Amino acid sequence: MNPTLPAEFLWGAATSPHQIEGNNIASDWWALENGEHPVVPERSGDGVDSYHRYPEDMALLADAGLNAYRFGVEWARIEPEPGRVSRAALAHYRRMIDTALESGLTPVLTLHHFTGPRWFAELGGWTNPHAVGYFARFVTSVVPILGDVRWVCTINEPNMVATMAGAQRAVPDAEAVRAFTSGALPDPDPEAARILIEAHHIATEIVKSGTDAAVGWSVAQQAFVAAPGCDDQLAEANRLWEDPYLEAARDDDFVGTQAYTSRLVGPDGPIAHAEDPGNTLTGWAYRPDALGLAIRHAWQVTGGTPILVTENGIATGDDTRRIAYTGEALEHLGRAVAEGIDVRGYLHWSALDNYEWGHWRPTFGLIGVDRATFARSPKPSLAWLGSIARANALPTAEHREAQPC
Numbered sequence: 001m002n003p004t005l006p007a008e009f010l011w012g013a014a015t016s017p018h019q020i021e022g023n024n025i026a027s028d029w030w031a032l033e034n035g036e037h038p039v040v041p042e043r044s045g046d047g048v049d050s051y052h053r054y055p056e057d058m059a060l061l062a063d064a065g066l067n068a069y070r071f072g073v074e075w076a077r078i079e080p081e082p083g084r085v086s087r088a089a090l091a092h093y094r095r096m097i098d099t100a101l102e103s104g105l106t107p108v109l110t111l112h113h114f115t116g117p118r119w120f121a122e123l124g125g126w127t128n129p130h131a132v133g134y135f136a137r138f139v140t141s142v143v144p145i146l147g148d149v150r151w152v153c154t155i156n157e158p159n160m161v162a163t164m165a166g167a168q169r170a171v172p173d174a175e176a177v178r179a180f181t182s183g184a185l186p187d188p189d190p191e192a193a194r195i196l197i198e199a200h201h202i203a204t205e206i207v208k209s210g211t212d213a214a215v216g217w218s219v220a221q222q223a224f225v226a227a228p229g230c231d232d233q234l235a236e237a238n239r240l241w242e243d244p245y246l247e248a249a250r251d252d253d254f255v256g257t258q259a260y261t262s263r264l265v266g267p268d269g270p271i272a273h274a275e276d277p278g279n280t281l282t283g284w285a286y287r288p289d290a291l292g293l294a295i296r297h298a299w300q301v302t303g304g305t306p307i308l309v310t311e312n313g314i315a316t317g318d319d320t321r322r323i324a325y326t327g328e329a330l331e332h333l334g335r336a337v338a339e340g341i342d343v344r345g346y347l348h349w350s351a352l353d354n355y356e357w358g359h360w361r362p363t364f365g366l367i368g369v370d371r372a373t374f375a376r377s378p379k380p381s382l383a384w385l386g387s388i389a390r391a392n393a394l395p396t397a398e399h400r401e402a403q404p405c
């Protein structure tokens, strides 16, 4: 049975500024990519030039049938030097909001998606005792352009940001970033987590003081599952990695669920994905069921905060596989809705093939991009997701079985 979705259900795609815009030169990541000894294998460079080509990108999404677009504003462009706000950068992001609204796309706006200004990183980033004040000043400068924005995500994946922050404190930057891009992650730093939670709550108040937006943040969910006899270890993994960030969203208007794969938790904690030819281009196990696991976990830990799926997708060069993965993920979302969980939308990661934090090879996009000419090539998955969006109906297993291959 296909659960009925509310008419205003958001069907969209997501991006982040640094991964698509290009030439984000005042940012901390630009410094890491372009230093004398670059610490990531590949640089973002021109990105996919979405800084200039966003009208085309939004038109492709809207024409396909989607009704929402999650994108971010880049702190490093808005405040390239401490306290110096670029009115031109704010005007740029305001034009993006206008373009989205004119195209029929509800903007879901992220204030912080992994990158910050270089000066902020040099001051210690999220481990600086004044980090909350710096972020609050930035958010205050953005609020005047958010008047008619209805969805705001303060910080993307604070649990990953806390992991990076902790790693940077413990080891030299280069090593920390190498760990991040290779997937070998240390535990999130509890002090950075505390600062991020405070920053989220203050940013929420600031945004609410100037807009009617629903405000939340988006949490990286690993859909942990216990190996036999490892329930305590499962609880510990959730306590370290996810639950404090979900608990911090208990009074929020929504919580963003971001799930790609599931991880088993064994006697020594989360187990790395075993090598398998079926793994995706990021080396993760192919687990479309992760979305249902993550939604249920977020619902349970927050005690019923409405859920917006802010990211879900697959890194693959085979678009048929993307459609299969996403169709199955949506079936799991449908089952969660049928159980009574309040899910407000599904935003696929990603709109475009983009810069995957140090690498270009893992392609997550509904739209391919020629990185020499920047020509866009919508993939069949874009039209497929658009047709689901137009019908506002989730696929079901029965439906999938009835489809010819």
Ligand code: BGC
Binding pocket: 016, 019, 156, 157, 160, 220, 258, 282, 311, 349, 356, 357
């Ligand atoms: C991040 C994205 C990233 C995606 C795929 C999420 O962790 O928010 O920036 O590209 O997952 O790895």
